[in-house]
Amino acid sequence: MKVELYNYIRAAQKLNRRQMLKGTAAVGAMAMMPKGAAMADGHGNVRADILKIPGVGMGTPTDSDYQKVGAMCMEGTKANVAEGEFEGVELTFMGLNNQNQHNFIFRGFLRAWEDYTGAKINWIDLAQADYNARLQQSIATGTVDFDIIEMGAPFEGDVLGKGLASEMPDWVKEQIDMDDYVDYLKAPVGTWDGKTYRVSIDGDTHTFAYRKDYFGADSITGRDVPTTWPEVNQITKDLIGKEDPLTGLPAHGYLDPLKGWGGFGFYFLENRAAPYAKHPDDPAWLFDPDTMKPRVNNPAFVQAIQDVMDLIEAGAYPTDQINADPGTTAFQQFLAGTGGMISWWGDVGASARTSDTSVVGDVVGFSINPGSEKVWNTAAGQWDEMPNVAPNNAYIGWGIYVMATVEGDEKKKKAAWSVAAHLGGKDISLWASAYPTGFQPYRNSHFQYEEWEEAGYDRAFVEDYLGSNADSYNHPNAAVEPRIPGIFQYYSVAEDELAKGYAGQYASAQETADAIAAAWEKITDQIGRESQIALYKASLGLS
Secondary structure, eight states: OOHHHHHHHHHHHHHHHHHHHHHHHHHHHTSOOOOTHHHHTTOHHHHHHHHTSSOTTSOSOOHHHHHHHHHHTOHHHHHHSOTTTTTTOEEEEEEEOGGGOTHHHHHHHHHHHHHHHOOEEEEEEEOHHHHHHHHHHHHHHTOOOOSEEEEEGGGHHHHTTTTOBOOOOHHHHHHHTGGGBOGGGSTTTTEETTEEOEEEOOOOOOEEEEEGGGSSTTSSSOSOOOOBHHHHHHHHHHTTTOBOTTTSSBOOOBOOOOSOOTTTTHHHHHHHHHHHHOOTTOSOSSBOTTTOOBOTTSHHHHHHHHHHHHHHHHTOSOTTGGGOOHHIIIIIIITTTOOSEEEEOTHHHHHHTTOTTOSOTTTEEEESOOBBSOEEETTTTEEEOSOBOOOEEGGGOEEEEEBGGGTTOHHHHHHHHHHHHHHTOHHHHHHHHHSSSSOOOOBGGGGOHHHHHHHTOOHHHHHHHHHHHHHHHTOTTOEEOOOOTTHHHHHHHHHHHHHHHHTTOSSSHHHHHHHHHHHHHHHHHHHOHHHHHHHHHHHTTOO
């Protein structure tokens, strides 16, 4: 198919879908108000109104939409801050610029806040691949040149453990309603030595997204949706040479990112490794808790690496997949119609039906990550032949943290915490979960299906998407990463060694895994093995 014709068909598909959903959203706007907790908290009208901006199927939200939502969610700020109270205050905010989201959305959300309070915010925008290095430089040199940071919980060992952040005031806890967080984001996440530092704005778990036109009796594969990684690999191989039913281009199965992403790409190997490595009877899966000896080169991780290498050898991936990072696999491949399966954060679900670039919104489904038919038993030193599921709760979500740079200036400190409280508010967070922002559901109140329906989502999609998130958050064998110093140093070097293995520079999956383990041992020794052991045990609830 010619590119011009393909682009024309894609545009027509999006237009037809939007026109259809536009009518659905209009009907939903006249429907009964949401039931349940969303009404009980007294903010039902605001929540319903912001979810109509711009409405599902109406295209990607714009800066104008962000500003409208931010202005409509100012109640908490006005209850704690007088108009003009922060006149003359300047704050520096460091965060991401991925996919024109994150910081760019924050700018819109905070426009009304700046106008009302009189404060000014200066921005440091970072690409995902540059984030870890920039933050580690600030930590290592002690030159923190920002007052507020968008940061994930895995970095808390580095930042909170070194006393670089400001403790959350009680009024912020009340404004953001922390009790509404899903359990896995409650303490000890966001805390250090019993003090609270984090305003959560995201949850983060990887779930499995798949194309419904790839599965079922009359589909391209004729098979059921896979529930194990061996099934995923076999289906991916079986699709070689077939034609994608939506685009007419070559069909592909599962999309592994083979290029690093500043440490964040390691999560995608973890998706495959977790069911092999996370035994239900063992809370640890990355390191041995008594010695910090890496488990990344045990048979479980070697199996996961081998699975990827098998698909490379079979030629199952799209052309030049060796240069595809996770951003490519989600936004330039899967949502754009390339590939039938992917594991990713909630962005894929929120973007599928609310982004201009998505063509798969009508055929996308979701479930918990695939499992395995065996799991490595470290204590016994052998495989246990049993079904095992271990969803990867990757990154423990983004949060807003205020740095210790504001200490000693009460006006600036209150202003910084007011920014965090506004961005992490209960209502604004619902909108951020439902639209393309880089964030996914993380509050119990985000799982009120009626609210999503009123925005224009159909019930089946909502139950599918939100259900996969809830099942992953609440799974008893979820693979949760440790909040220990240097965690992204471990992940970054793992990416480097994996890239070498995928490119054929190592002789085998085992040799690749051994190289990662050796590098991890050096990092542990540099940071301090005994302190790492203590912190790792604490993160697992073993101390």
